[in-house]
Amino acid sequence: MKNNKLFKYLSTTPVIIYSISLILIPLLYILFLSFLTNDAYGGVEYKFTLSNYLTVFDYTYLKILFKSSLIALITTLICIIISYPFSIFLMDKSEKTRNFLIKMVMIPFLTNSLIRTYGWIVILRKNGVINTFLTSTNIIKNPLSLMYNSFGIIIGMVYTLLPFMILPIYSSVSKIDRSLIEAAKDLGASKWQVFKNIYLPLTISGLFNGSLMVFIPAIGYFFISDILGGGKIMIIGNLIKNQFLTARNWPLGSALSIFLIIITFILIRIYKKIGGNMDDLGGM
Amino acid sequence: MNENVLVSLKNITKKYGDKTIINNISLDIYEGEFLTLLGPSGCGKTTILRTISGLEELTKGEIYIDGVNVTNVDPTLREVNTIFQSFALFPHMTVWDNINFGLKMKKIAKEEATKRIKDAIKLVKLEGFEDRYPPQLSGGQQQRVAIARGIVMKHKVLLLDESLCSLDLKLKREMQIELKKLQKQLGMTFIYVTHDQDEALTMSDRIAIINKGKIEQLDTPKNIYRYPKTAFIADFIGESNIFNIEIKETTDKYALAKINEDNSLKILNNNYKVGDKLKILLRPETFELKKEYVRNSIKGIVKNYVYDGQITKLEVEVNKGLVLKVNINDADICSKDDTVYLRVPEEKVVIIGEQNEE
Structure with missing residues (x-):
């Protein structure tokens, strides 16, 4: 028994130290910073203020928040629209094909997402693969603006976050007994009716999980909007990054971070309210 | 028994790759008949049933239901219903909604649907269970919901895939008798798949013995028992x-x-x-x-x-x-x-x- 206790301490202590020193303390520090005043040289004055939080509700920042949410929402919807047909299509395939295709979804996952996002520049830019093809085949005269706008950001977000939607949806679709689908068809349900009446209600928890795992990062993935938005489109993630690195207004950046964390918590609350299961996401 | 042919299989063949599951079978099934496809597991009997419902496509041959060639008709549009081996009840719907599902899909008017569902529930003796969910029901009750969901469509043919085999012996015996009664009462054609010779002998008007994708013998239970055509059948049906x-x-x-x-x-x-x-x-x-x-x-x-x-x-x-x-x-x-x-x-x-x- 004594040994057991020792092992318990030895195995949990590093995790606890890690969590406290690298997650809890920085977060508390951010919280602390958010109530301080910014001085003219990019430093921090130890003077309590609430003005940073008032600035967050400034029209300019609310607009950025709205725009970020819209981009995240569109990203989430596109991911859903791609994931369902893909998962349902997989169910008719043999196990070998299924495993192969799921691996194909997973492999890009293993590469650095920053590098992958740079890859999209080659495809989307003015003299990139798509535009070169379209202009050389005379389908269009002038190259399309595929990046340095919201379109480019959404493509990058969908591409990066798609696996987070496919995996939970695929996993809940694959749990549905095939005979339920056959029974629905047998009773006269069209493909859309089968989806609406069988697939959707039986995979709702997978759908919630996926949406949460796509929407929340999509608000904050600043590097995608930096690279594919060309710095022209601000999302909350960029805004925060800029406050820390460019504008050197740490207190405002901290307030924005806390604000983002609060939004995330609200989303999780809503998710739990409408029946999501936190256990599927590792419990909370 | 009526002499109208309701379901007609004409030289049907089904192959998966090189493997022949159904080997050139022809079979006429009459209106109001209780026909059993009996055979050992893997003989192709369930596949035959699935080709009739349309859930399986034929490699060769034609299927007629009520005089209409349905060979290339989608299962959604075929006027037959299947009772699955696993019952395949929708777990997120109440008993009522399960039975209503097909009627909703076919856009049957509400009053008509309500009447039909009530009749079906009465017929399978499930009054009082309308608001339960399938996981809250016993095996026998789930079976009844599955049957009600099939008969409520008022199609002429009901396909039953080993529908009783998951029930315990006593319940099975009871359901055998009830199923047979129900079929006579409704005047429907039941095509029943089983590997259980007892079931086949008790319920059927005719039995088709299936072996290796072919019909070995098609006859009344009495004749099959008394005059089996092959040693396989004699051995499969009863002691010999x-x-x-x-x-x-x-x-x-x-x-x-x-x-x-x-x-x-x-x-x-x-x-x-x-x-x-x-x-x-x-x-x-x-x-x-x-x-x-x-x-x-x-x-x-x-x-x-x-x-x-x-x-x-x-x-x-x-x-x-x-x-x-x-x-x-x-x-x-x-x-x-x-x-x-x-x-x-x-x-x-x-x-x-x-x-x-x-």
Whole structure:
């Protein structure tokens, strides 16, 4: 028994130290910073203020928040629209094909997402693969603006976050007994009716999980909007990054971070309210 | 029974790659008939059912339902319904919504739908369970919901895929009788798939024995039991003694069949010639057991004696290679190691083919 206790301490202590020193303390520090005043040289004055939080509700920042949410929402919807047909299509395939295709979804996952996002520049830019093809085949005269706008950001977000939607949806679709689908068809349900009446209600928890795992990062993935938005489109993630690195207004950046964390918590609350299961996401 | 052909399979074949699951089957199923597809697992019987419902596409051949060629018609539009082996009830819908599902899909008017659902629920005796969810029901109740969901559509054909096999024995017996009653009451055509010969014999108007993707015999339960066409069927349906004989003498009416050096049987002559080598079937209940020698009997020694209440099961050794299963009603007539004489009425001997046949 004594040994057991020792092992318990030895195995949990590093995790606890890690969590406290690298997650809890920085977060508390951010919280602390958010109530301080910014001085003219990019430093921090130890003077309590609430003005940073008032600035967050400034029209300019609310607009950025709205725009970020819209981009995240569109990203989430596109991911859903791609994931369902893909998962349902997989169910008719043999196990070998299924495993192969799921691996194909997973492999890009293993590469650095920053590098992958740079890859999209080659495809989307003015003299990139798509535009070169379209202009050389005379389908269009002038190259399309595929990046340095919201379109480019959404493509990058969908591409990066798609696996987070496919995996939970695929996993809940694959749990549905095939005979339920056959029974629905047998009773006269069209493909859309089968989806609406069988697939959707039986995979709702997978759908919630996926949406949460796509929407929340999509608000904050600043590097995608930096690279594919060309710095022209601000999302909350960029805004925060800029406050820390460019504008050197740490207190405002901290307030924005806390604000983002609060939004995330609200989303999780809503998710739990409408029946999501936190256990599927590792419990909370 | 009506003589209208309702479902007609014309030379249907189904292959998965090189594997032939259904091998050129033709079958007419009549209106109001209870037809059972009976066979061992993997014989293709469920696949036949699935081609009728449209869940499986044919490789070759045609299927007609009520005179319409439905070979290329989507399952959604075929006027048949299936009761699945797993029941396939929608777990997120109440009993009522499950039964209503098909009606909703076909956009049946609400009053009509409500009436039909109530009738169906009454028919399968599920009153009071309308608001339950399938996981809250017992196996037998789930079975009833599945049946109600099928019959509420008022299609002429219901396909049942091993529908009773997940129930326990007692419930199974009850459901067999109820299912048969229901079918007569509704006048529907039931096509029933099972590997359970008891079920097939109890419920069916006709049985099609399926083996290796072909129909081996199609007949009434009585005829299949009494006059199986092949050794496979004789062995599959009921208990049987199958062994070889050789025709030794013939007259106009009778023939003498030699079993071994000591035993011969008189059988009815059906154009047999002296020297014909045949396979014969004797059911365990066809023997009359005697203690003394009687004409037309087989002599043997009781090697095993099992008292089973209603009947007594014996194993009688005729010679080294031949042990006969014998069922008798009178448990006191003999005991183990007795020498007995088994009289066989000549009309009860069934010839099931020549010996070189498979």
